[in-house]
Amino acid sequence: MPLVKTKNQLKSHLAALDPKGRLGLVPTMGALHEGHATLVEKAVTENDSVVVSIFVNPTQFNDKEDLERYPRDLNADMAVLMDISDRIIVFAPSAEEMYQNDITANTYDFDGLDKVMEGAFRKGHFNGVGTVVETLLRLVAPDRAYFGEKDFQQLQIIKKIVADKSLPVEIIGCPIVRESNGLAMSSRNKRLSKTIRQEASFIYKTLIAAREKFGMKSAKQITDWVTNEFKNHADLELEYFVIADADTLSMETKKQRNKKYRAFIAVYADDVRLIDNIALNY
Incomplete structure (x- = not known):
């Protein structure tokens, strides 16, 4: 397996x-876990060869300390991939190589997909x-x-880029992989203490409860309920909870038939920022 x-x-x-x-391509920022492995396994099953990129992209971090703390272990990542297949090419460039020494981001028009949730709290x-x-x-x-699909907003934005640029690639979204307690798998989970990691299972439990309330309560009522629930968890700080149209990502004000909705959440567990989401009506 070449690196x-x-x-x-x-x-x-x-x-x-040939x-x-x-x-197939599986872009990652490394610190691979079972969720990444599931993506790679699907790619290997559906393609003759697969490129897995491992690149911690500096231009998508709005917090320098978050970038510096992001876990990195290329040897461990290689071991994960070697256990999956020998038909993988691992691409692990430096930032200078990736950006050709000009480490700045392009500017895109995402038609508002980037103005809510993650975009609202992470400029650029x-x-x-x-x-x-x-x-x-x-x-x-x-x-x-x-x-x-843990990064569902990102998935919609990537589909937008592909459509706007007429890139000849099929974008495939894959279901969220969760730990045994329901916490969405994330490279950032490695920074959680054992106690906080268990307490963070409350994030998914809250999403499940919000889905149960979706057919009976308004978005505002559910949002208020979620906000109050997190006040009882001192180690978990709610940054946002949003119910939005799954296609446009616009906030739901009045539910409409034949539309798909998702609930999105961001929470700080100690100083570790965790995101998750769940389909509400499909």
Whole structure:
């Protein structure tokens, strides 16, 4: 399983593949866990070869300390991937290589998809995400690219980029993988103490309860209830809870038939920021 660190090396490996074979891409920031492994396993099953990128993208972090604390262990990541398949090419570039020494993000028009939830609290985040994902899609030119639904807003924004840029790739969203207590798997979970990790299971329990209330209560009533629930958990600080249209990500004001809705949440567990979401009516 080759590990390449430059674009030219990657191009050489891609050029040696069967041109008739199907190629998959799984972009990651490393610190791989079972959720990542599920994406890679699906990609390996559906394609002849798979590129897994491991790149902690500096332009999508609005907090320098968060960037510095993000877990990194390339050797451990390689071990995870080696257990999955030998048909994987690992691309682990430096920021200088990825951005060609100009580490700045492009500016995109996401038609408002970036103005709510994560975009509202992380200025410039989605421009950074869009820049590195577009770069990877153009560089690798995969038939399919795989993303987890834990970052559902990101998934919708990537689909928007692909449509706007007419990129010939199928974007595949994959279900959230959870720990045994319901906590959505995340590389950031490694920074949680054992006690806080267990307490953070309350995030998913709250989403489940919100889904149960969705058919009977208004979005405001549910949001108020969630806000009050978190006041009873001193170690968990609610940043936002939003019920939104699953397609447009616009906040729900009055439920409409034939529309799909999701609940989105961001919570600080100690100083670790965790996000999650759940489908409410499908």
